[in-house]
Amino acid sequence: MNELTPLRRVTIIDIAREAGVSPSTVSLVLQKNERISAETRQRVEDVIQRLGYKYNRSAANLRRQTSQAIGLIINDICNPFFAEMTAGVQSVLQGTDFLVFLVEAGDDVERQSRVYRSLEEHGIGGLIIFPASETKPEFLERIAAGGTPICVAVRRPPDADVDYVGPDNRLAGRMATRHLIDLGHKRIAFLSGEAHSPARIDRIAGYRDALQRAGLKFDPALCLESRPTRANAIIDVQKALDLKDPPTAAIGYNDNVAIAAMHGLRLRGVEPGRQFAIIGIDGTSDAELAHPALTTVALHAHDIGRRAAELVLERIKAPSRVHENVILRPNLIVRSSCGSR
Amino acid sequence: MNELTPLRRVTIIDIAREAGVSPSTVSLVLQKNERISAETRQRVEDVIQRLGYKYNRSAANLRRQTSQAIGLIINDICNPFFAEMTAGVQSVLQGTDFLVFLVEAGDDVERQSRVYRSLEEHGIGGLIIFPASETKPEFLERIAAGGTPICVAVRRPPDADVDYVGPDNRLAGRMATRHLIDLGHKRIAFLSGEAHSPARIDRIAGYRDALQRAGLKFDPALCLESRPTRANAIIDVQKALDLKDPPTAAIGYNDNVAIAAMHGLRLRGVEPGRQFAIIGIDGTSDAELAHPALTTVALHAHDIGRRAAELVLERIKAPSRVHENVILRPNLIVRSSCGSR
DNA sequence: TCGGCAAAGTAGAACGTTCTACCAAGATTG
DNA sequence: CAATCTTGGTAGAACGTTCTACTTTGCCGA
Numbered sequence: 001m002n003e004l005t006p007l008r009r010v011t012i013i014d015i016a017r018e019a020g021v022s023p024s025t026v027s028l029v030l031q032k033n034e035r036i037s038a039e040t041r042q043r044v045e046d047v048i049q050r051l052g053y054k055y056n057r058s059a060a061n062l063r064r065q066t067s068q069a070i071g072l073i074i075n076d077i078c079n080p081f082f083a084e085m086t087a088g089v090q091s092v093l094q095g096t097d098f099l100v101f102l103v104e105a106g107d108d109v110e111r112q113s114r115v116y117r118s119l120e121e122h123g124i125g126g127l128i129i130f131p132a133s134e135t136k137p138e139f140l141e142r143i144a145a146g147g148t149p150i151c152v153a154v155r156r157p158p159d160a161d162v163d164y165v166g167p168d169n170r171l172a173g174r175m176a177t178r179h180l181i182d183l184g185h186k187r188i189a190f191l192s193g194e195a196h197s198p199a200r201i202d203r204i205a206g207y208r209d210a211l212q213r214a215g216l217k218f219d220p221a222l223c224l225e226s227r228p229t230r231a232n233a234i235i236d237v238q239k240a241l242d243l244k245d246p247p248t249a250a251i252g253y254n255d256n257v258a259i260a261a262m263h264g265l266r267l268r269g270v271e272p273g274r275q276f277a278i279i280g281i282d283g284t285s286d287a288e289l290a291h292p293a294l295t296t297v298a299l300h301a302h303d304i305g306r307r308a309a310e311l312v313l314e315r316i317k318a319p320s321r322v323h324e325n326v327i328l329r330p331n332l333i334v335r336s337s338c339g340s341r
Numbered sequence: 342m343n344e345l346t347p348l349r350r351v352t353i354i355d356i357a358r359e360a361g362v363s364p365s366t367v368s369l370v371l372q373k374n375e376r377i378s379a380e381t382r383q384r385v386e387d388v389i390q391r392l393g394y395k396y397n398r399s400a401a402n403l404r405r406q407t408s409q410a411i412g413l414i415i416n417d418i419c420n421p422f423f424a425e426m427t428a429g430v431q432s433v434l435q436g437t438d439f440l441v442f443l444v445e446a447g448d449d450v451e452r453q454s455r456v457y458r459s460l461e462e463h464g465i466g467g468l469i470i471f472p473a474s475e476t477k478p479e480f481l482e483r484i485a486a487g488g489t490p491i492c493v494a495v496r497r498p499p500d501a502d503v504d505y506v507g508p509d510n511r512l513a514g515r516m517a518t519r520h521l522i523d524l525g526h527k528r529i530a531f532l533s534g535e536a537h538s539p540a541r542i543d544r545i546a547g548y549r550d551a552l553q554r555a556g557l558k559f560d561p562a563l564c565l566e567s568r569p570t571r572a573n574a575i576i577d578v579q580k581a582l583d584l585k586d587p588p589t590a591a592i593g594y595n596d597n598v599a600i601a602a603m604h605g606l607r608l609r610g611v612e613p614g615r616q617f618a619i620i621g622i623d624g625t626s627d628a629e630l631a632h633p634a635l636t637t638v639a640l641h642a643h644d645i646g647r648r649a650a651e652l653v654l655e656r657i658k659a660p661s662r663v664h665e666n667v668i669l670r671p672n673l674i675v676r677s678s679c680g681s682r
Numbered sequence: 683t684c685g686g687c688a689a690a691g692t693a694g695a696a697c698g699t700t701c702t703a704c705c706a707a708g709a710t711t712g
Numbered sequence: 713c714a715a716t717c718t719t720g721g722t723a724g725a726a727c728g729t730t731c732t733a734c735t736t737t738g739c740c741g742a
Contacts, residue, residue: 011697012698013698021721023698024701024723027701028721036721037719055699056698057464059699059700060700061727062400062403063727064700064727068463076428077418078421078626083421086418086443087418090444099460099463101443102442103440121397121398122399123398266632285419289600289630291604291607291632293604354728363691363692364693364728364729364730365691365694365730366692369691369730396728396729397729398729399727403697403730404696404697404731685741685742687738687739687741688738689737691734694732694734696732698727700726702725703722703723705722709718710715710718711716711717
């Protein structure tokens with residue numbers, strides 16, 4: 001009323017006074033509760049407009065003991081896979097009142113628990129996490145038990161009883177291998193990735209499946225193993241070339257490895273796509289920019305993020321729903337790095 | 342005390358009772374206030390450990406009318422430039438109690454004000470924003486006037502009186518052009534980007550500077566203009582090739598454009614790096630993966646994020662500091678797309 | 683001895699919502 | 713016509729901190 005004291009922020013109480021109702025009523029209007037008659041609602045809404053009221057979620061959070069924020073713990077936002085996954089999460093949160101707290105844990109359990117603690121302090125209504133590789137299932141289960149709706153993404157914790165959404169790594173490995181076999185390749189390398197990585201284990205399993213199905217025998221020498229960096233990928237592909245019976249094609253542990261491997265080939269004067277087939281696994285948009293454009297098995301990072309967010313939102317509504325395991329089917333995207341064209 | 346009622350969360354009051362002090366004291370301990378004697382502090386801290394107390398920031402936010410969250414509004418997280426910038430922000434927030442609310446506004450003013458409103462409701466202690474291109478300076482100034490520490494990044498709002506950190510686009514344009522001139526090129530195209538974009542205007546200004554300095558004359562026909570998508574970049578480079586007096590080199594409006602342009606060249610049987618020089622502007626890690634590896638002018642997205650976060654943190658501490666304008670100096674990164682190898 | 687001051691701690695009212703009871707007044711029913 | 717139900721609303725106590733303004737105690741100097 002007094003236009004001379006615009007210092008205090010306008011609260012639900014100011015609205016109530018101005019609209020001639022109680023604060024409770026304003027609160028109910030805010031929550032779109034149908035308990036309130038149309039005319040009262042209208043009146044309150046008008047006042048809200050007029051006074052430029054801003055909802056204070058901190059107060060609501062305190063009172064309701066929850067928060068409209070979702071924690072999103074990933075490895076590294078510069079990795080396009082995670083960037084796309086993050087975009088997927090955002091796409092579903094977009095239309096809601098939820099916001100995301102993004103944090104990177106860099107595949108470090110120590111840091112992961114630190115950032116989780118911080119998320120907890122700030123208050124989150126749910127959590128989507130790509131767990132660090134050394135994560136113990138109890139860590140995730142303790143979070144779930146604590147009442148925080150949680151969805152684990154991409155990296156399946158062995159036996160943790162929580163919601164999960166991720167790719168079918170085995171099928172992806174199989175599809176990639178199958179594609180190369182269909183193109184007539186008999187000696188196919190698998191480049192990079194760390195031996196203990198569950199993703200790699202599954203992809204290799206798929207690779208072996210496809211080999212076996214085609215009556216080709218598995219040669220361990222063709223499976224190079226290393227941290228999946230660009231530098232290692234270059235080394236690995238060259239090691240493969242140096243074998244007594246060298247491969248004519250290779251699967252990259254991921255797109256990055258595959259792209260770097262193409263560089264490695266050229267350093268040896270081998271032209272990828274023409275003299276050697278390369279296929280990646282990931283399907284990030286980077287693959288399209290490579291030259292030759294990378295044939296790859298898309299894991300649908302965006303959809304993983306989307307589904308994970310949907311799952312968390314559902315669990316927020318119904319905390320005791322039975323846990324879901326969502327496995328997304330990969331897709332082969334044929335471009336030119338395997339010579340088809 | 343009663344171990345049979347573990348349902349309620351443990352609060353500062355429980356700690357106080359257990360440690361035989363008042364809640365005020367516990368609060369002071371939490372804030373590391375030196376008002377409290379060493380032994381009392383120790384006692385309280387022990388109890389905190391023992392009971393597994395978790396600080397409730399929502400309550401603190403409500404009381405203090407602020408929040409330890411920083412809003413980060415960007416265009417699109419899948420763009421490596423923004424991903425790197427985000428990582429830069431995280432790198433400084435890392436050691437603090439701040440967390441970031443990440444939101445994408447997709448260069449849409451409408452959406453931008455919606456997400457800002459949402460950030461406001463959730464409560465933020467500061468804001469870093471890459472403003473949508475149609476953003477009015479008043480929008481930013483109103484935020485600052487409202488008391489929210491704000492730092493604008495990358496895209497300079499004309500005359501808005503706020504903190505800003507961004508690249509020197511003009512110098513970047515000059516450096517790119519200069520490099521090509523030094524390599525002996527006389528006809529240099531500038532590919533893509535929208536005419537009204539301030540970044541492009543500045544980069545073109547730098548391009549003209551360098552041309553003039555070298556005694557070369559500016560030919561508007563060599564400046565192609567379009568939304569900087571991959572498809573447009575391919576079209577633009579081909580248009581350039583079709584000119585009566587075609588260029589022998591080109592500057593991409595950004596790295597993405599440059600990489601796509603290389604594809605465009607190859608579609609015409611022109612080998613980038615050997616028969617035509619291409620240089621980008623951005624310096625995201627993608628450039629390294631391209632083939633040939635892209636020579637580019639690095640704008641240091643990571644550092645922009647880092648500085649922006651530092652500026653916001655400083656302004657949170659000292660709200661009335663004079664506004665700063667931080668301009669980061671670009672760097673030429675020579676790889677092989679201009680033939681120098 | 684007394685006034686003053688520093689050190690260490692405390693009381694208690696906020697902060698802005700939500701939500702469980704509760705209430706008043708019509709409408710409906712037997 | 714009394715009993716019950718429905719509709720539309722309200723009172724007021726939380727939620728867990730923070731922070732201003734005390735209080736208490738001991739010490740010091742005059």
